[in-house]
Amino acid sequence: MTTRSLLQELRARFAEALNAVAGDSTPVDPQVRASGDPKFGDYQCNAAMALAGRLKRKPRDVAQAIVDAVEVADLAEPLEIAGPGFINIRLKPESLSGRLGRIAPVGEGGVNPNRPELTDRFGIPPVADGDRLRVILDYSSPNVAKQMHVGHLRSTIIGDVFARSLEFAGHDVIRQNHVGDWGTAMGMVILGLWYRETRRRRGETDDVLRRRLVDLQSARESGVDERRALLQPIATDWAADLSDANAAVEPVRLEQLELGYQFVQTLTTVAEKTGVQAPGPDGDIELADIPRLVTQMLQTGGEGNEFERALWEAARAASIGYCQELYDRLGVLLRPEDVRGESFYHARLPRVVDDLRTALTGEGRTAPDGAKAVFREDQGAACVFVYEPDGKPRYANPDGEALPLIVQKSDGAFLYATTDLAALRYRVSELHGQRLIYVTDPRQQLHFKMFFDVGRAMGWAAPTTRLEHVTFGSVLGENRRPLKTREGGVITLARLLDEAESRAFELLHERQRAAESEEEGAAIPRFDEVEMREVARRIGIASIKYADLCRDRNSDYVFSWDKMLAFQGNTAPYMLYAYARIRSIYRRAADEFPDAQPYAADVTIQLDHPTERALALRLARLPETLESIVDELTPHTLCAYLFDLAADFMRFYEACSVLKAPDAASRASRLRLCDLTARGLRLGLSLLGIPVIERM
RNA sequence: GCGCCCGUAGCUCAGCUGGAUAGAGCAGCGGACUUCUAAUCCGCAGGUCGCAGGUUCGAAUCCUGCCGGGCGCGCCA
Structure with a gap:
């Protein structure tokens, strides 16, 4: 038998009663929710007022009919009707303590300190087999060219909470770290690394390169002639180095990638309008045009050029290794095997464009919501346009013209829309994803809408496949601007x-x-x-x-800093402190009352004091809180719950001494409440990716 | 111009998809340590929910229009 959460149970019972009262089979929303104010009970049913309108009866009469029909005598005190027709539900203490009493103690093996949710489910069953979904979770996704910064923080830790929560709920989660290992930035890194490597082979140290970078940086504002004089020797040496194709590349560190990247980027800026040229793979190219060169270099796939390939691999390995250090330090679940970056899809991109061209040229195809996707070349680029059922463009540019999803540039290069579509196909058809979640900043919202539309029109995502773009706000400094260093x-x-x-x-x-x-x-x-x-x-x-x-x-x-590290309020330290306090009680109880067995069969959870009752009610609500996080992907509701739980515990702690409880039965009951609270905090925090601390 | 997000106590934020007298935490004021960790707890004070209409038994919540702030809108990701 599946254990329902308290809320599910009440909803189910009221839904049944409502159907009886309504007299037809139209499902009625039972409108059962937690009461905002304790004087209105623990839960309330607000369905009577709405139903009264439909039945053309007085709301209070309908409420009375619901009260007569519903069977909750085992759970609640006699129901009360208040105001225009609110039904207030006050749970019986014995039903609360019974419910908590059914939560089994932690099993023989104890708790896994790293993933406590895997060893202590707090009596919460996983979803039924039929409701289990294969979830593809795309988060973190840093660009490998650069150090991770605060911008990557939110996607990484929010996504990690989804991974943990969905997994705990019983879903089958596949993490996908869609790292940017194939874009222009990566090309710049490779070029920088190439430059560094070839110079190194001629005996130049990184210090020389660093000095050269400083020279370039200080020349950014100089005149054209001056800049040209600075660049020409670099270009000349560059030409000499091009013949060196020794593919052996030593492992590098992130700092060296950054050095090379900065060098190439600065070089490009300084080369602006100087006309200085250097040899490229297909003849000379202006230094200022390097970004285009590197994109082409990647588009051709680095195939047949072992040196480039080796440089790419070295750069990638260094970046991923560096990200992994941060993931480990942050305690997020991402592992190197979760990395499935842009490069993975590179070989699949031509087919994406071909298939779009074949399927959508001319009439196009229509998505389940009526959006029509049509393929058309426009200004030399391969585009997909999306139209409303009435023929109007669904997306428009500032001039009011249809805005395309560009899948191939006029120079033949592919874009992130192409990659995202390839990834969509892969995730649905090969990973068998049923719910795809992307955690990125909100600026990409338009892009996601467009490529979701196209994916649906193509049938690459089935109508039942959930596609969710989950966004988050930016981290601001005290000045209300995006957080920066001084x-x-x-x-x-x-x-x-x-x-x-x-x-x-x-x-x-x-x-x-x-x-x-x-x-x-x-x-x-x-x-x-x-x-x-x-x-x-x-x-x-x-x-x-x-x-x-x-x-x-x-x-x-x-x-x-002050607010997040504060020991008061809705903060990590407050929660961790509450946990540590409980553990301290437990240690002392073990010393002073070695015979106390809070989980013994004859122990009844007593809810005599108001703080005991409040704490018990809160504990009983943990399951329904976790339900909402899975549906709505809102970690902050779990945080709010944990804060309330910690606060309820603190009040209980002040009012009800455990070690000095009046008798052994009361002490065992309170110890049980303490342990359940500790387990609830540990489970909740763990789902947030936060390990508890035994002493602080 | 079009689209999305935001506007709630002095500050930082909740408000459970339309429910009862809008809640916390800081900061302010006043209390509580012979007592399991005072990194805590209790009390007081603090509001035209940006503005104006509308929908209805009921609106911070839904609709419309303004005001103010942020972001996005063809070959970057």
């Missing part, structure tokens, strides 16, 4: 994490000092340097992640 540069992720950890360490250190200076000394754990570093590391990372997750993901959020 100098205006991007903040690298590594630096951000460093600062979080060192700030957390300072706070811990401060607290320890304060405790030592007090006469009796607060009862806080004493840490040595190594332990404190580790606790600070966990708090720091947790704070960054939690701050990111606790707001509605679509709104921009203002980044504030």
Whole structure:
């Protein structure tokens, strides 16, 4: 038998009663929800008012009819009708404690500290087999050319919560890290790496390259002649180096990629309007045109050029290795085997365009929602236009003309729309995805709408395939502009994490000092340097992640160290502290009452004190909270729940002593509540990608 | 010009897809440590939900129009 959540149970029972009252088989929304105010009960059913209109009866009469028809006597106190026809539901304490009592203790093997949700389900069953979906989750997706910065943070940690939550719910999640390893930026990296490598073979160190970069940077504002004089020797050497095709490339590090990338990028800027040329694969090319050169270089696939291939692989390996370090540090689930970047689809792109051309030329095809996709060449580019059923373009440019999804540029190169379509086909037909989730910034929204339309029109996504573009707001500085360093540069992720950890360490250190200076000394754990570093590391990372997750993901959020590291309010430290307090009680109870068995069969969960009842009700609502996160992909609702849970526990903690409980039965009951709370916090935080701390 | 997102307490944010007297946390004021970690808890104060209409038993929520802010709109991703 599947255990329903409290909310599901009440909904089901009221739905049945409503159908009886309504007298027909039209399903009626039972409108059961948690009450906003405790004086209106724990849950309420608001369906009477709406139904009254339909039945042309008085709302309160309808409410009475529902009350008479519904069978909830085993769960709730006698129902009350209030106001215009609200039905207030107050749960019986024994039904609450019974429900919690059915949550089995953690099994023999104990809890896996890294993935507690895999070993302690808190009595929550996975979805039924028939509801299980294969979910393809596309998140993080950094561009391998550059260091990861705060912009990548949100996609990575929000996506990670989806991965964990959907997996916990019982779905079959396949992570796809769609890294940018084949675009112009990657080409620039390869070219930079090529330059560095060939110079290195002539005995030049990175320092020489770095100095040359500085020279170029300072020449950006100079006159054409001056810049030409600077560039000409580089171009001449370049020509000499081109003959070197030794494919052996040593492993490189990210800094070297960045150096090469910056060099090529600066070179391109400085070469603006100088006309300085260097040899390319198909004859001379202007240095200023390098971006086009590298794109072409990649379009031809680097095939037949082992050196280029080796450079690409070295660059890719360095980037992915570097990203993996950050993923490990952040504690996200992504692994190297989840990487399926743009390059993976490269060989499939011509067929995508061919198939679009074949299927959509002329009349085109119509998607289930009526959108018509038509293939047409326009200004030399291969395009797909999307039209409404009435023939109007669904997307328009500022001049009001139809806006195409371009799948092949006039120079023959493919674009990210092409890659995304190829990935869509792959994910549906080869990975058998039924729900495809893309976690990216909202600027790409138009692109996603267009390529979803085309994918549906082509039938590459079935009508039942869910395609979801999940967006998130930007991270702002205190000045309300996108977060930057004081100098205006991007903040690298590594630096951000460093600062979080060192700030957390300072706070811990401060607290320890304060405790030592007090006469009796607060009862806080004493840490040595190594332990404190580790606790600070966990708090720091947790704070960054939690701050990111606790707001509605679509709104921009203002980044504030003080707020995310605060020990009050809806923050990671508050939650972690609540957990640590509970664990502390547990350790002491084990010492003082070694015989106490909170999960023994004869233990009844007693809900005499209001704070005990409130805590129990909150615990009973964990399952329904997790349901909503799976449907709506809203981590902040889980954060809000955990904050309420922690706060309810704190109140209980202040009011009901566990170790000094009046008797053994009460103590066992309270210990049980403590442990359930700890498990709920641990499970919830774990789904947010945040590991708990036993002592802090 | 078109499209999307946002506007709620001094600040940072919730508000469960139309429900009851709009809620938290900071900051402010006042309380609580002989008591399981005071990184806590309790109380007070704080609001024209951007503005104006509309839909209805009922609107912060849905519709329309303004005002203010952000983003996007053909060969970058």
